[in-house]
Structures are given as structure tokens and as C-alpha cells.
Amino acid sequence: MKTEIIRSMHGAYRVISGKGLIASTGKLMAAPGVLPRGIIRGRTKVMVVAQSRVLALYGKPLLRSLAASGFKTTIHRLPDGERAKSQTELFRLYQALLRARFDRSDAVLALGGGVTGDLCGFAASTYLRGLAFVNVATTLLAQVDSAVGGKTGINLPEGKNLAGTFYPARLVLADSGVLQTLPERDFRASLAEVVKYGVIRNAALFRKLEKNAGKILRRDQALLAEIIHACIRIKARVAERDERETKGERMILNYGHTFGHAFEKAAGYKGLLHGEAVSVGMAAAGRLAVRLGLWPAAEAWRQEKLLVRLGLPVRLERTFKIQALLKAMQHDKKRSSGKLRFVLPVRIGKVIVRQDVAPKIIGQILKDVGGKS
Template identity: 45%
Template sequence: MKTLSVDLFGRAYPIHIGSGLLSNSSLITPHITGKQVMIVTNDTVAPLYLATLRNTLNESGLTVKQVILPDGESYKNFESYRIILDALVEARFERRSTLIALGGGVIGDLTGFAAATFLRGINFIQIPTTLLAQVDSSVGGKTGINHPLGKNLIGAFHQPRAVLADTDTLSTLPDREYRAGLSEVIKYGFIRDIEFITWLEEHSTLLNERDQATLTEAIYRSCHNKAVIVAEDEYETTGLRALLNFGHTFGHAIETGMGYGAWLHGEAVAVGMLIASELSQRLGLIPKDDLQRIINLSRALHLPYQAPDLGVTRYLDIMAGDKKVEAGKIRYVLLEKLGKAMLSQDVNESLIKEVLSPNSGQFIGSATEQPI
């Protein structure tokens, strides 16, 4: 097992990464306040891991309730949020109660948002079961739900008490979900850790084979990169944390435009990073060789490389409603160089239109294009 800490000005919480963590009460119970625990999960994860977690908690003398939601991005909405709140109220949970998110990013975001708002804030623990959630959404305290007009537009910052990334859960992850998680792994190399890019290139075969030791190291290095950024800019006020959104402005447009669930978040981000990288290259920030290196790593990990042609106008309309819009302008996350990201609001719209045009942008495909 590997452990690292997210340090937040006098507050800190651990991230444990390794095998068999769901059965290790010594890693979970120290972070539970009170005796009431509510596990929130979905109907895909519940048959696999809910009983193990419940047994671990019951053996510690805790009162355990559960909420099982439908699986999928389309359920990251007001109705699912209300179901969690109704369960907490009906079970008479108190301020010292604890919520536990057992699932992927949708479950983590929903549970965290419920924890942030129930009784004005209660304790919660993240137990992510997808690679994407283990390296990204479970760390940093961003919680929320989607609005029909945009992704993650309603939410709150609410840090977990602990994060347990049990790598055993990745063995049951469908290949498509697993590869979607790899997109967020390579993102950290592109935006701030060029040595990690080299490591990923050298270990791409082992990552494709889901080698346990390689996965543990990849998750650890990803979480370390995110923890450093979160510690310096917890509430995204300086612009540093916004760099974690590399590829997300274009990716969120794909998710929203295609309908939540048609594209997985990581799939959309994978293509979004390629579009942002092409834009960086056209602006003269990175050379063609670096763009090709980004493409090669994405292809080596079998990530999708072509976005649907929503139409340039539709892309721009959705992106105009993105959370990263400031003073009416979209803040684009670009690559200043490979391994270093930057924010820019001064990108010529005509260039954006060129990149988003199927006749010009090399990563925009047909309207029926689906992730590979």
C-alpha cells in the first residue's frame, strides 16, 4: 500500500492506494464520526463490493444504512441528490454522521454534494471504484450535479475525510471504463510532470495489461500531482487549480452535446486534450513533435481520438456556459510547453472555429462518431 496526504493549511487527509483496502477497518473507522454511516453506491458496484464494506463497518459496531442508485452519468442529477437527502432525513442522521461514496465519479460527486449540504455539512469518505475516480474526482473536494444545460454547474467544495483507492476494484472494471480513467492519468503528465510522460510511455504495455504494481504507481503519481495543486489552490481562486481542466472545456461540450452517458467523461476528456493540444500547436506554443508525442501516447493506451461533429456553433454555445467562463470569455487551458499548462482568454475565435471544424481540425469526426 502507498499513502500520501492532501495538506490544506492545517487540515489534511490521507489517500491510501493498494489492494484489500475495503476489508481494512483500521483505514476506514478512524475517519468516521459518530455511529451512523450511510453508504451511497450504484446498482453496478453494489453486487460486487457493498457486502464487503458493510461487513467491515458492522464489525466495528457502526449502524450502517445504504442508498443504491442507478448507474450512469445521466443520473447525476437533482433526483438522485434528493433520494440521498430523503434517506438521510428518514434515517434521522445527525451532524456527526458519515456518508461514504462507494463507486465512480458520479457517486463520489453526488455523495459529496449531499454531505456538503445536509445539515450544512457532514463528514464523508471517498472509496472510488473506477480508475478515473481514483486519480481525479475523489481527490480535491469538488462535488456536484449536472444541469441539463451544462455539466457540474451545481455543486460545492467539500473535502473528504479520507480517500481509499482499492486497486482490487479495477479488476472488474469494463475495458471502456478503464481506458476512460487512463485519460486523466496522462493528463497530469501533459500539464505539469514531463517525467511522468516518459514513465507512461515506458509502461504503456503494463498499463494496458492492468499490472497491479504499475497501476498502483500510476495512481500514486497522479494523486500526488493533484494533491500538490489542490493544496495550493483549494477553491480555484488563483487559476492554478483550473489547469486540472486541461481538455475539459471541449470534453464537457462533447458530453453535453451528445447527451450525458453517450460518451464517458474520460473519453470526452481524452479527445478534448487532443483538441486543446492542437490549438496549442496552432498558436505556436508547442512544436508539432510534441503534439505527435501526445497523440502517440493516447493511441498507445487505446484512447478515442476523434470527437463528434456537433457543429461549430453548438460547440461554442455549450462552451459559453462552461464554469470556466470569466467576464464573458472562455478561459482555455493550453500547453505552454509539454509538461506545463497555462490559462488563456485571448484566443482568436476564428482559430477556435478552425480547430472545431471537421474540414480543418484533425480530431473532429462525423456526427455519428462514437468512442473506440
């Protein structure tokens, strides 16, 4: 079990990773300093929010451990899929909290992936202007990415993540044991974010992934726990330095995402998972870095080889029009800062941000990864 303390404007919070943590949730939540107002045995209420599948798999040990530590629990079920991050579900959750008379000394606990965590974090940050939030992250993506760093949110009919807050959980648990039940494709797709951390910040992590690709795909729990902890540390340090995304530092977490978001958008968010889009996006960013003379081709090749060994795509496998992709990138640009910015490696473990790339070059790179004219 490893604990990472992360500083934030809402105070320091803990991210604990390791094997079999779920059964200790109650004890870890009852520890001093986790819930701001402490707990009153038998009185402090916890709203356990989960999708049915996750609740069926991990609800029992979690509820048992909360009861053993003196928490009173209520269960709130979410529908499966991204549609749980909606206005309807947000208000349904507020109403469940009201019905069960939750006040600021109680807590909302998310048991699930990024969808459950984002919705619960948003609800917890706004219900009665904020009550304690605990995130028991059950997907690899949530453990290494969405549960760390404090971003919460829901989707609006007009687009993804259009309403949200910066509100970290008081406690994040990343139990590597629960990853065994993840669907294969989701598990692999999330490995793209893990490779991302290696390329942007940690050459030793990258080498560990290269050395152990097979073992990772077999979901070796001890190895996964080590890797997850390394990723949490990287995200923690970046988020601490640029909590509200105002200084540009958090931008490096978008490595592979400028291209990746365009692929997802052009695919209509169907058929291509986020991590798969990011994987092709990193391959594209790598090629761009080589093309601009920033990154040795041999290292870009190592990145592609690793992605392929982890079962991830490095080329677009369907027909995507280059013009449509360029348009999607322009749209992404408008939403961020007005400039199209690329995070580009200069060596494995270090990236820089460039915003002066000629559209013609971007078009060529899109062609290289399989875009059609």
C-alpha cells in the same frame, strides 16, 4: 499502501491508495483524526451509499470490515448512471438519513464512482449542516480525479453540476484492485485524465505511460497503484493551492476540457464519454499550442501517439459542425469567467493559460481534429 495528506479549509484529510484496501475500510476509518468526533463503538452509524452493481461486487468485504471496527451500517441504493446525481436522489438520501436518525457524529460513505461520490459529498455537506464523509472510489476517474479536491455536486434539469459545495471527504480510499471489473471503455476513457496529469505537471509520469501502455491496458495492479498515486499527488497539490478555484491555478486541470466540453455538449452527452472528449480535446489543445509556436510539434506528436496507444480517440469520429462547436465553447465561456481560456503545453510537464486566441485559429484547429464546415 500510500497515504497522501491534503490540506483544506475543512482541515487535513487523507487519500490512501493501494491494492486491496476495501477490506481495511473500517480500520482506516476508525483511525484517530479521521472522523472528527471519533467513534463510539457500536454506536457510530455509517450510511453506505452505492449503485447495485458496485454493491454486489464490493459490498460484502466493505460491510464486514465496517462491522469488525464497530460501526453500525445502513445500506442506501442508488439507481445506475448519471441520473443518480439528481435532486430526487439527493432528497431521497436526506430522508434515508433522517429515517435512520443520523446525526453529526455519524458518517456517509460513498462506494462507487464520481456520480456516487459527488452526490454523497453534497448530501454529507448539507445534511444537518455537515457530517463526516468517506469516499471509497471505485472507478479510475473517481480515484485520480473526482474523489480528490473536495468538489461535490448534483445536476439540475438545466445542466450538469449546477448545485454543489467544496467539501472534501475525511478519508478517500483508492483501491486499484477494484478497477479489474470496470467496463473496458470506461477504463480507457479515464486514462485520458491520467495522460492529462502527465502533460500538465509530470514528465516522468508521461514517460512511464509511454513505456508501459500495454501493461496499463492489461490493468497491472501494482503499476496502476503507482500511477494512481502520482495523479492523486498532482491533483492534491493543485487543489491545495487553489481550493475554491479563485486563483486560476486549478484551471490547469482543465487541460483538454475547453475543447472537450464543447464536443460533449455538441454530442448531446451521448455516445462520447467524457474521457474520450477530453482525449480529442487534448489533441486539439496540443495542435493549438504548436500552431501558436508554444510547443514543439514533436512533443505534440508524442502526446497523440500515447493517446492512440491507450485506445483513445484523437479525432472526432462523428460529424460535428465547427459552428456548433464554437457556439458550445462560447456557452462554456459564459459559465466560467467571461473569457475563452485555453490551457496549452509549452513542454511535457508544463502548461500555460492563454485567452487571446483568434476564433479563426480555433476554427482551423477544430477542422484539423475532424470538425466539418
